[in-house]
Each structure stands twice: as C-alpha cells, then as structure tokens.
Amino acid sequence: MRGTVLYGPGDVRFEERPAPAIIQSTDAIVRISATCVCGSDLWSYRGISPVAQPTPMGHEYCGIVEEVGSAVTSVKPGQFVIGSFFASDNTCPNCRVGYQTSCRHREFITTAQAPGLRVPLADGTLVATPTVPADDLIPSLLTLSDVMGTGWFAANAANVKPGMTVAVVGDGAVGLLGVLSASQMGAARIIAMSRHAARQKLARDFGATDIVTERGDQGVARIQELTGGIGADAVLECVGTQESMMQAIRSTRPGGSVGYVGVPHGVTLDGEQLFFSHIRLHGGPAPVRRFLPQLIDLVWTGKINPGKVFDLTLPLDQVAEGYRAMDQRRAIKTLLLP
Numbered sequence: 001m002r003g004t005v006l007y008g009p010g011d012v013r014f015e016e017r018p019a020p021a022i023i024q025s026t027d028a029i030v031r032i033s034a035t036c037v038c039g040s041d042l043w044s045y046r047g048i049s050p051v052a053q054p055t056p057m058g059h060e061y062c063g064i065v066e067e068v069g070s071a072v073t074s075v076k077p078g079q080f081v082i083g084s085f086f087a088s089d090n091t092c093p094n095c096r097v098g099y100q101t102s103c104r105h106r107e108f109i110t111t112a113q114a115p116g117l118r119v120p121l122a123d124g125t126l127v128a129t130p131t132v133p134a135d136d137l138i139p140s141l142l143t144l145s146d147v148m149g150t151g152w153f154a155a156n157a158a159n160v161k162p163g164m165t166v167a168v169v170g171d172g173a174v175g176l177l178g179v180l181s182a183s184q185m186g187a188a189r190i191i192a193m194s195r196h197a198a199r200q201k202l203a204r205d206f207g208a209t210d211i212v213t214e215r216g217d218q219g220v221a222r223i224q225e226l227t228g229g230i231g232a233d234a235v236l237e238c239v240g241t242q243e244s245m246m247q248a249i250r251s252t253r254p255g256g257s258v259g260y261v262g263v264p265h266g267v268t269l270d271g272e273q274l275f276f277s278h279i280r281l282h283g284g285p286a287p288v289r290r291f292l293p294q295l296i297d298l299v300w301t302g303k304i305n306p307g308k309v310f311d312l313t314l315p316l317d318q319v320a321e322g323y324r325a326m327d328q329r330r331a332i333k334t335l336l337l338p
C-alpha cells in the first residue's frame, strides 16, 4: 500500500508503506473512502513545526470497515464509519464528560492520507452511519472527522446561544464551519473576518451576516463599531496566532466568551489584560467524538452541507499538489480520493 509521508518543509511524497493490520483486539481496519489535507498539516509542511524524520500524514478519514479485532462489538465489516482525529475509549472519566480528545487512552491518528487505516479503540472512536452513504454525501461526512466538529466545538465553547452576535476570527475551513455552526445554534448576527472573496462568499452561504476585512487593531475597531462599542457576545478563534488570539479577546464583550480551536503557535497571554477583560476562554483540541452522532444526523437529513469547504478534489496519489494548493491559499481545503 502507498501512503503520504512528509520528509521536510515542502517535501510530501506518496510512497510504499506497510499495509495496516490489526495489532490490538480493539482495533479496526478501515478502507478509506475519502481523506483530506488539514490546515494544521501546514504547520509542519511550512517548517514552523519541525519535522525530525520522515513522518506519515493524515488524521481526517471516513470509510468502510474492512476488519475488526476480536474485542470490537459496536462496528462491523461493511459499515461506513467516521472517527475523530484522536482515538478514544469513550468510557474513561474524561470521555464521559465529553472531552474525548483528553481520553486517558487517547491515540493520535497519523496515517490517514492512505487507502487503508488502522483505528485503535474502534468501539469508542468510530460511529457508523445508518447505511452506506451515496458518494455525494461523503465530503460532508468527512468534515465531521475534524473541521466541522472543530468549528462546532468553537461555537459550543464560545457558548453561542440563539439571538447572539458572534464574530469568527479565521477564514480557513474551521472558521467557515464555525460560521455554519453558529448559524445552526441560532446566532442572530455572525461577523466573519476574511479578506478573500471566495471565502467571504462561502461564509455568507454558511450564514454570515457581516464581513470584516480588517485585521489586528483595525479589525477590533470594526467589530466594536458593528456592535455599538460593546463587542460580540461570542467569538470563535480559529487560527492560533498571537494576533488572532488578541483579536478574538479584544472583540468580545465583558461577560462574553471566546472559543479557541486554532492550535496556538507562540501565543502568550497577559494576565492583567485578561483579568480586566471580563471574558471567558475555553477551547483546545475539539472533542469531535462528542458531536459525531448529532452532526451525522444533520448531514444525513440534509440540514447542513459542510462539504462545500472542499474546493479542490485530487486523486490521493497527487497529495503533494493538495498541500501546495493549500499552502499557496489557492485552495481552502483539498479532498483526496483513493
């Protein structure tokens, strides 16, 4: 079997790899129907996160169960399944309160940009769809493995409620799906921060009512202007830089909440500024497993179509071009088909 391996900055190869096999009795082997490149993969691709040795890539996946270990009871061969980028047992104390990405037995999925995948802790990790879906549903189902679940967690962590004014920092796939999530949760007004025409259009399709193109101080000033000088009730931080985090915190009204899901790179917070801001901060790696049943239902019944974030589809063996297109911001998100 061939799979995706990152050798160093800008160097993605699709090369021969060991075929996945059952190692633990709790494993499942999934034949991938679709996978994709994540915005977070770009941190390593760009050399911002160092790559010490050739590293297999990919953590977003959905597909058909091919084989299960002897202890697996909740999924069986032939079923179409989706799982989180962290495998979790779904039974430990952290899982039971809905924080499966802090599972005490969690394992990061790292080899999903390939035709086959070993999923540990299959009973806790994988959720089957009602039947095998039609091909046109697969992109939307794939987003539930990470970006849609992460956008949903950003809105959930920012405590979005009906009638609220919400601002979204970041116009990558997660930010755009954060807009969709806030809209589903009943936000009255959704301000998307984006300076790219195609992304602004998608944000509007997903429910954004206002677009702010400014960043930094000017972006904050614009949010203040749009909210009568008060700030947004809820702000979704979907980037992970110092600038985006401060933009989120300073755009939030006293008593409001920031949900942050961008993996922080060099972000530091000033205690005194936080103290006087009167805001709530919650975030982290999204426990997408918590939301899978609900989000599968929303996709299955046609209420949401998060697969619209894929604006480039490539055969899996052209994965290197998929990374390049996202790195150069020619594509929002690349769908890969084995």
Ligand SMILES: [Zn+2]
Binding pocket: 088, 089, 090, 091, 092, 093, 094, 095, 096, 100, 102, 103, 104, 105, 106
């Ligand atoms: Zn657990």
